[in-house]
Amino acid sequence: MLVEAKKDIFSQLIKEATHDELVWMNGFLAGLLDQRSLAAGKAGAMAGGSSSAEVAGSAQIDKLTLLYASETGNAKSVATKFAAATKKRGIKTKLVSVEQYKLTDLAKEKYLLLVISTQGDGEPPITAVKFYNAVHDANLKLDKLQFGVMALGDSSYPLFCQAGEDVDKQLELRGGTRKVPLQKCDTDYASYADSWLDAALGLLAGSDGGAAAPSAKALAKAPAAGSHKKIYEGTVITNFNLNDRDSAKRTHHIEIEAEDLLYAPGDALGLVPPNPKAVVEEILSLTEVDAQSTIAWRDQTHSIEELLSLKAQLLYLPERVVRKYADIAGQEIPDTRMSLVDLLKIYPLKNNQEDFQQVLQILEPIAPRLYSISSSPEAHGDEIHITVARDQFYVGDKKETGLCSGYLIDVPVETKVQFYIHPNKGFKLPPEDKDVIMIGPGTGVAPFRSFLFERDAAGAEGRNWLFFGDQHIASDFLYQTEIQAFLETGVLTEFNGAFSRDQQNKVYVQDKMRERGAELFEWLENGAYIYICGAKEPMSFDVEKALTEIIATQKELSFVEATKYLDALKEEGRFLKDVY
Numbered sequence: 001m002l003v004e005a006k007k008d009i010f011s012q013l014i015k016e017a018t019h020d021e022l023v024w025m026n027g028f029l030a031g032l033l034d035q036r037s038l039a040a041g042k043a044g045a046m047a048g049g050s051s052s053a054e055v056a057g058s059a060q061i062d063k064l065t066l067l068y069a070s071e072t073g074n075a076k077s078v079a080t081k082f083a084a085a086t087k088k089r090g091i092k093t094k095l096v097s098v099e100q101y102k103l104t105d106l107a108k109e110k111y112l113l114l115v116i117s118t119q120g121d122g123e124p125p126i127t128a129v130k131f132y133n134a135v136h137d138a139n140l141k142l143d144k145l146q147f148g149v150m151a152l153g154d155s156s157y158p159l160f161c162q163a164g165e166d167v168d169k170q171l172e173l174r175g176g177t178r179k180v181p182l183q184k185c186d187t188d189y190a191s192y193a194d195s196w197l198d199a200a201l202g203l204l205a206g207s208d209g210g211a212a213a214p215s216a217k218a219l220a221k222a223p224a225a226g227s228h229k230k231i232y233e234g235t236v237i238t239n240f241n242l243n244d245r246d247s248a249k250r251t252h253h254i255e256i257e258a259e260d261l262l263y264a265p266g267d268a269l270g271l272v273p274p275n276p277k278a279v280v281e282e283i284l285s286l287t288e289v290d291a292q293s294t295i296a297w298r299d300q301t302h303s304i305e306e307l308l309s310l311k312a313q314l315l316y317l318p319e320r321v322v323r324k325y326a327d328i329a330g331q332e333i334p335d336t337r338m339s340l341v342d343l344l345k346i347y348p349l350k351n352n353q354e355d356f357q358q359v360l361q362i363l364e365p366i367a368p369r370l371y372s373i374s375s376s377p378e379a380h381g382d383e384i385h386i387t388v389a390r391d392q393f394y395v396g397d398k399k400e401t402g403l404c405s406g407y408l409i410d411v412p413v414e415t416k417v418q419f420y421i422h423p424n425k426g427f428k429l430p431p432e433d434k435d436v437i438m439i440g441p442g443t444g445v446a447p448f449r450s451f452l453f454e455r456d457a458a459g460a461e462g463r464n465w466l467f468f469g470d471q472h473i474a475s476d477f478l479y480q481t482e483i484q485a486f487l488e489t490g491v492l493t494e495f496n497g498a499f500s501r502d503q504q505n506k507v508y509v510q511d512k513m514r515e516r517g518a519e520l521f522e523w524l525e526n527g528a529y530i531y532i533c534g535a536k537e538p539m540s541f542d543v544e545k546a547l548t549e550i551i552a553t554q555k556e557l558s559f560v561e562a563t564k565y566l567d568a569l570k571e572e573g574r575f576l577k578d579v580y
């Protein structure tokens with residue numbers, strides 16, 4: 001097809017391209033072809049002919065409701081981009097979060113596109129719970145509705161895009177017409193979102209104007225279940241404890257070296273931890289299976305040992321898996337979470353080896369864990385850093401350690417690890433001239449370390465203020481040396497530390513914020529962006545309450561009015577949270 005000289009250039013180009021460059025080229029060429037065929041169609045029409053592309057150009061819906069259900073901002077950012085594109089095409093577009101959406105309007109809608117993420121263990125985002133419950137109401141009648149759902153998710157989770165799938169199904173059950181097939185998207189959704197919108201608009205318009213054909217072609221560009229996220233192979237090059245010996249905590253700074261890293265400050269690193277060796281060995285011994293025998297599991301073949309070590313969740317199984325185990329074992333088991341080892345010991349299988357093959361099939365993939373990236377692409381090149389706190393909890397009176405944090409804290413240098421980038425569009429740095437207030441106690445400091453290195457490397461002129469907190473200044477001041485250096489060089493304009501257990505009364509970041517309320521408010525009035533990262537409960541709620549009180553005091557508003565002020569900041573994208 002190509003002459004030799006062009007073929008050489010083409011081969012060279014794709015040989016040297018990274019995955020993301022290939023994705024970009026793919027999209028670029030598809031767009032170019034669409035434009036050319038549209039132009040050819042128009043030329044044909046002008047000459048008296050007609051083409052399907054021309055029909056696509058003329059048939060268009062006039063009004064659209066674009067809903068989004070988002071927790072960390074990705075679905076919101078996709079829907080916002082969609083709204084800009086549809087408005088540009090002259091479609092009257094109502095863009096609204098399901099949280100603010102008047103549920104009684106649903107029955108009146110004609111054209112609706114919904115972008116919804118999945119959170120937790122296959123659940124809708126918190127902002128979508130009311131909407132999610134409403135569409136499950138059998139009395140809801142949506143006979144007029146023509147809809148399409150784009151479901152954002154992560155294929156590493158056991159229940160991929162479950163919330164989107166549920167809502168899509170319910171909208172149809174309530175009488176709506178699914179004009180656009182459900183699009184499940186992995187974390188690489190950004191690379192095919194635009195072509196999905198093209199397709200969706202064409203398919204919605206198809207009901208009135210018969211313009212579905214060319215747009216269905218565009219839909220084909222969006223992968224069926226989007227499993228193209230880039231998996232990086234990295235090597236652990238540093239792993240040390242940031243807490244001092246006397247601390248009750250362990251928080252590790254881990255550096256991983258990898259090639260062609262593509263991320264932005266505010267993103268997280270996702271990885272699937274292996275199961276502990278002792279657990280795998282115990283299961284092999286209890287079931288007496290041949291560890292090296294192979295098994296087909298979720299479209300792939302593994303040895304049983306590999307499946308148990310790296311793929312299948314063995315600890316703290318969800319109730320739904322325990323119920324399936326009870327069916328296989330033919331035993332009554334309470335509806336509770338348990339480990340596979342406990343199930344095998346307390347409720348033994350009747351035909352050990354035979355039944356165990358069935359048990360393997362009901363196991364779910366190990367869910368990935370996310371860690372805020374604490375390095376900066378500008379400052380750290382081929383390294384990616386994370387800040388991992390050991391998660392400890394009691395089971396009865398036994399102290400246990402979380403699977404992934406336990407693994408990472410002990411992971412030796414030179415270990416090869418696989419990971420991916422979990423984008424967080426809702427937690428990004430502002431333009432360089434803007435001021436930034438960062439509230440990040442504990443591991444919440446991680447993305448702010450990234451922000452500070454990035455702003456320093458970029459020479460950003462905006463001011464930076466960090467609130468950090470932990471238990472003791474002597475043992476728990478994470479990244480103390482770096483923070484002090486940032487203060488000395490002026491990268492950090494302001495710093496406040498809250499060390500809760502260094503005095504009789506506990507002092508937290510929100511107390512430090514209140515102490516500095518007047519200046520903090522002045523920064524806000526001056527256009528500063530404010531960020532919270534770290535524990536959702538109780539920290540993020542306490543900090544938000546303190547912030548509202550500061551605004552109320554400084555601006556002499558009621559608490560309700562101050563909440564509205566904060567809501568306006570959220571709406572402007574100047575109050576951002578990344579909490580877990």
Ligand SMILES: Cc1cc2nc3c(=O)[nH]c(=O)nc-3n(C[C@H](O)[C@H](O)[C@H](O)COP(=O)(O)OP(=O)(O)OC[C@H]3O[C@@H](n4cnc5c(N)ncnc54)[C@H](O)[C@@H]3O)c2cc1C
Nearest residue numbers: 316369370371372387388389391402403404405443446580
């Ligand atoms: C966007 C995002 C960013 C994050 N960033 C960071 C970060 O920068 N640093 C960081 O340290 N963490 C971060 N986290 C948290 C991190 O992803 C993990 O959730 C955390 O490390 C715990 O994982 P684990 O595998 O160690 O614990 P798991 O084994 O998953 O256990 C988690 C919890 O489940 C319960 N549990 C588990 N097993 C049992 C059992 N047998 N019986 C009873 N209860 C049980 C316990 O409550 C336990 O605390 C982030 C999370 C998100 C969503």
Ligand SMILES: Cc1cc2nc3c(=O)[nH]c(=O)nc-3n(C[C@H](O)[C@H](O)[C@H](O)COP(=O)(O)O)c2cc1C
Nearest residue numbers: 070071072073074075117118120122153154160161
């Ligand atoms: C704590 C957590 C749990 C998640 N659980 C799931 C899940 O069960 N299934 C899934 O497909 N995706 C899951 N995801 C991935 C998100 O759906 C995905 O990152 C999405 O882009 C987030 O969009 P949002 O920012 O609009 O909420 C989870 C993400 C997080 C942070």
